[in-house]
Amino acid sequence: DIQMTQSPSTLSASVGDRVTITCRASQSIGSWLAWYQQKPGKAPKFLIYKASSLESGVPSRFSGSGSGTEFTLTISSLQPDDLATYYCQQYNSYSWTFGQGTKVEIK
Amino acid sequence: EVQLLESGGGLVQPGGSLRLSCAASGFTFNNYGLSWVRQAPGKGLEWVSTISGSDESTFYADSVKGRFTISRDNSKNTLYLQVNSLRAEDTAVYYCAKSYSSNWCFDHWGQGTQVTVSS
Numbered sequence: 001d002i003q004m005t006q007s008p009s010t011l012s013a014s015v016g017d018r019v020t021i022t023c024r025a026s027q028s029i030g031s032w033l034a035w036y037q038q039k040p041g042k043a044p045k046f047l048i049y050k051a052s053s054l055e056s057g058v059p060s061r062f063s064g065s066g067s068g069t070e071f072t073l074t075i076s077s078l079q080p081d082d083l084a085t086y087y088c089q090q091y092n093s094y095s096w097t098f099g100q101g102t103k104v105e106i107k
Numbered sequence: 108e109v110q111l112l113e114s115g116g117g118l119v120q121p122g123g124s125l126r127l128s129c130a131a132s133g134f135t136f137n138n139y140g141l142s143w144v145r146q147a148p149g150k151g152l153e154w155v156s157t158i159s160g161s162d163e164s165t166f167y168a169d170s171v172k173g174r175f176t177i178s179r180d181n182s183k184n185t186l187y188l189q190v191n192s193l194r195a196e197d198t199a200v201y202y203c204a205k206s207y208s209s210n211w212c213f214d215h216w217g218q219g220t221q222v223t224v225s226s
Contacts, residue, residue, distance in 0.1 A: 001169070032210075032211075034207075034210075034212035034213070036152075036213075038152075043202055043216040043217065043218055043219060044144075044152065044202070044213075044216055045216075046207065046212070046213060046214045046215070046216075049207055049210055049212050049214075050210065055214065085151075087151065087152055089152075089154075089212060089213075091210065091211035091212050094157075094166045094211075095154075095166070095168070095169075096142075096154040096157070096211060097154060098151060098152040098153065098154065099151070100151045101151045101152075
C-alpha cells in the first residue's frame, strides 16, 4: 500500500499568516491527490482534487501544488474559520490512503 | 443538493455483526462510485471499502477484507456495508462518501454512524 505522511502534525499560526502543509507519498502517485478539511465533530469537507484543482465554493485562499511524491496545501491568509484538521488522500491505486492529518490551531 | 444519510450503527459485542446503510439523494446514484471511510476515536481517516458505479467492482482495505461486504441497491439509492466478525479495533464513526466524477476522491460525505464494539 502507498503510505502518506503529512507534516507537521500540528501547527499554530496567527490570523493572516501564510500556512503550508506538506504531504509525501511513499511512491509516485502522479497528481492523484486530494485534500480535505475536518472541523471537530463534523464530517470531512472536500477542498482540492488532482493535487491543485480547487473544488467549487472553496475559498481562493486555499491552494494545492505538487506531483509525484511531494505535495503541499497552502492557506494564503489564515482565517479563524480555518481551525481544523487537514488530510491528504491518494487515489492512484485501488487502495486509497489518507495522511495522518495536520491540526491547524489559531494563536 | 447531494445528501448522504447513514444509519445502522450501534453497540455490538466482539464477533457480532451489523449492516450499515447510506441513503443517497440529489444525484444520479448509479453513475457514481461510493465508499465507506471510518474514523476511530481521536484518530485519522481510514478508507474501508469502495464500490464502483459502473460494473459494481468492489475494493477493500486489508484490515477488513473477508469480514466486511460492500453492496449497493440502485433501485433504492442505497449503499450498504455488512460488517461481520467485529473487533474492538473496528470501533469508529463510519462515513459514507460519494466519488467525485471519474476521480476516486470523495466530494460529499454523510454525517456518519457510530459503531462501538465492546463486551
